[in-house]
Amino acid sequence: MFHYEDLVKFFQYEVRGISPRGLFNCGNSCYANAVLQCLMCTKPLMIHLLLRLHSKDCCSKNWCLMCELEQYASTLRESGGPVSPSRILSNLRNIGCRLGGGSQEDAHEFLRHLVMSMQAACLDGLGGEKQVEQSLQETTLIQQMFGGRLKSKVKCLRCHHESERYENIMDLTLEIHGWVESLQDALTQFTAPEDLDGDNMYKCGRCCAYVKARKQLSVHEVPNILTVVLKRFQESMARLTNVSLFLICWTWFLL
Numbered sequence: 001m002f003h004y005e006d007l008v009k010f011f012q013y014e015v016r017g018i019s020p021r022g023l024f025n026c027g028n029s030c031y032a033n034a035v036l037q038c039l040m041c042t043k044p045l046m047i048h049l050l051l052r053l054h055s056k057d058c059c060s061k062n063w064c065l066m067c068e069l070e071q072y073a074s075t076l077r078e079s080g081g082p083v084s085p086s087r088i089l090s091n092l093r094n095i096g097c098r099l100g101g102g103s104q105e106d107a108h109e110f111l112r113h114l115v116m117s118m119q120a121a122c123l124d125g126l127g128g129e130k131q132v133e134q135s136l137q138e139t140t141l142i143q144q145m146f147g148g149r150l151k152s153k154v155k156c157l158r159c160h161h162e163s164e165r166y167e168n169i170m171d172l173t174l175e176i177h178g179w180v181e182s183l184q185d186a187l188t189q190f191t192a193p194e195d196l197d198g199d200n201m202y203k204c205g206r207c208c209a210y211v212k213a214r215k216q217l218s219v220h221e222v223p224n225i226l227t228v229v230l231k232r233f234q235e236s237m238a239r240l241t242n243v244s245l246f247l248i249c250w251t252w253f254l255l
């Protein structure tokens with residue numbers, strides 16, 4: 001659907017005439033503003049929006065997130081003060097997103113909803129997600145930018161049988177426990193082997209029993225643009241409480 005060569009070209013484009021603009025806080029919308037600012041700094045997406053490559057073929061009769069983002073991106077070309085994300089926020093509620101009702105929300109949830117909605121908008125022209133084969137769904141601009149795969153490997157410590165599972169991801173959530181000083185540290189913690197033992201034993205298909213095992217996660221297919229969500233948790237009263245804001249950083253990989 002979207003050619004990989006075009007994505008490479010978009011990475012190499014020079015964008016002129018865009019200066020950073022602030023966003024109005026539309027009532028506790030700082031979580032959404034942070035995500036929108038990050039998205040607008042995602043070069044291939046920004047170029048796609050500025051070239052209006054979506055709307056020239058869009059046949060949606062209803063409100064469309066990609067068309068709205070094209071409008072939004074073009075306002076960033078105009079000089080001026082802060083802009084308001086209210087049209088995006090109010091319409092997102094109309095398409096089933098429960099975020100944005102004026103209360104404090106989760107930036108990660110908002111990001112996921114935006115990415116899912118952008119992917120759905122890319123598939124609308126082909127009759128929607130249910131009508132499009134999985135292999136074709138993986139060739140949209142959104143999937144080619146953010147899509148990747150995680151591998152989870154579990155080794156039974158009794159019979160040494162290994163099983164592998166793969167999971168498609170659009171971002172990587174790193175839960176930070178203890179002392180982590182850098183993204184590298186967080187990735188090392190994420191990919192460190194974990195022993196499954198005690199209440200958390202593994203049911204080995206070959207042993208037909210719950211056994212001790214070792215589990216390890218790794219990034220099997222690295223997205224072209226890796227979105228890392230850092231979540232810091234604090235243990236209190238045997239309950240894990242999320243105490244930090246979400247940090248979303250875009251890591252650009254050499255193509």
Ligand SMILES: [Zn+2]
Pocket residue numbers: 054055058059060064065066067121
């Ligand atoms: Zn559209």
Ligand SMILES: [Zn+2]
Pocket residue numbers: 156157158159160161204205206207208211
């Ligand atoms: Zn086993």
